[in-house]
Amino acid sequence: MPDDIPKIRQRGKKNQPKDTAWKQQKLPALRPHYNIASAIPVTLVTGVATLAMGIALYFGHMGSLEQEVIYTNCTLQNGTQVTRIMRSETGNQTFQCLYSVILEDDFTGDVKFYYGLNKFYQNNRLYFNSRNDQQLRGKVTEIDGCDPLQYVDYKNGTKIPIAPCGYVANSMFNDTFQLFYMNDTTGRGVRVPWTTRGVLGATEMKRKFRNPVRAANQTLCDVFQGTIQPPSWRYPICQLGANSTDADVGVGFENIDFMVWMKVAALPNFRKVYRILNRQVDMFSNGLPKGTYQLVIDYNYPVYMYDGDKSFIIASENWVGPRNLFLPVIYLVVGTFLLLVTILFILIWLKQRLSRVHPT
Known part of the structure; x- marks a missing residue:
């Protein structure tokens, strides 16, 4: 035999598994016969x-129980109805709309108040990705991922970062609501007490939204210096929630309305929690009594550009939501x-x- 031909290695039974049911895959198995x-x-x-x-x-x-008021077409105090108000028509003007709401049943238990939008696609990928979560945690100069609403570029070459940046923050819902109970014994309307407690989880609020750290002698607007509000906002972020009568609303990045809006909806027709009934007030300890209510809306948010609708919902929920x-x-x-x-x-x-x- 020539020397250059390799010899075949004879392994024999050295590596052969033992002849057991486990190693030879002979264990009994259930083989059901469906009929x-x-x-x-x-x-x-x-x-x-x-x-x-x-x-x-x-x-x-x-x-x-649920009561919905569609207020796309604003009914003014004098009874005039304005159809699909445009931002170009309003400028910085706020319309105040009045609606009479009749509850035919007692809304007992916990009552939540929602605002709803139709045909608004917050689930668009380019839309909901246009944000920077690091900025929302207090790092105001972090604007990556917010293009094209990252900064304002002036002609002299100055670039001022936008806070909060991105499409989601720029389109924040800013209508405000008040509800008055008109069936009280005094003959005057009683404002329905609302609270923000329970609108969002405490852990979620603390982890995802934090204002920048400020020194003892600084105001919130001081730490936001060097930034500018989004193009569609009327006021800077440091003033968001500053004039609210409810101390729990929060200001800046920690404003409850801002945090609720930044949680994008999965469907184009959605509703988001606005407030919850404060049942610590004696008159409303059992919920909303049946009767006549007056809903006052500060109309700011335009929906004409996508032919959408806006609504305000009163909901009494039980174990199924x-x-x-x-x-x-x-x-x-x-x-x-x-x-x-x-x-x-x-x-x-x-x-x-x-x-x-x-x-x-």
Whole structure:
């Protein structure tokens, strides 16, 4: 044999696994055989459970009361209705709209107040990515990712960073609301007390939104010096919430309305929590009593450019949350479908049994 031919290595049984059930994959295994008889209990139990859940959710949601006021077309104090106010028409002017709201039932328990927008696509990728989370935590000069609303470029070459930067902050919702109860014994309207406690979680607020650190002798506007407000804002960020009568509203990056808006919605038709009823006031300790209310709206936010609608919602919620029949209907449809499938399987099973007993 020539020397240049390599020898084949003989491994023998050195590396062969032992002949055991575990190493030779001979362990017993369950190999179920599915047929009509085994499928009937599965579809029956699943269908009954799903249908029961749908019924429970349906009555739960029907127990949640809700009153919606669509105010896209503003009704002024003199009764005049202004159709789809444009920003170019208003400038810095604020229209005040008045609406009469009649609650036919007592809204007992916790009551939340929402504002809603339709046809507003906060889920657009270019839109919701236009922000800088480091800036919202207090680093005001961090503007990466906010293009084209990163800074204002002046003709002399000066670039002033925008705070808060990006499309999301620039389009912040800024309508404000007041609600008055008109059925009190004094004959005067009583302002419904609101609170911001519970609108957002405390952990989320502290982790994602913080004002810049300031010295003892500095104001909030001092630490925001060298920045400028977004193009659509009327006032700088340091004044946001400064004039509010509610101390819990917060100012600057820690303003509750700003934080709620920066949580972008997943669908184009959405609602966001505005305030929660303060039930520590005696007259409203059990919720909102039925009767007549007057809703006062400071109309600032334009929706004409995308043909959208605005609404104000009063919602009394129970264990299922606000009224939304989408999920109960889905459960009811799926549960009914599974029960119909179960009936079909039973008929097929009976036919098979009868054919065995009386073969043709």
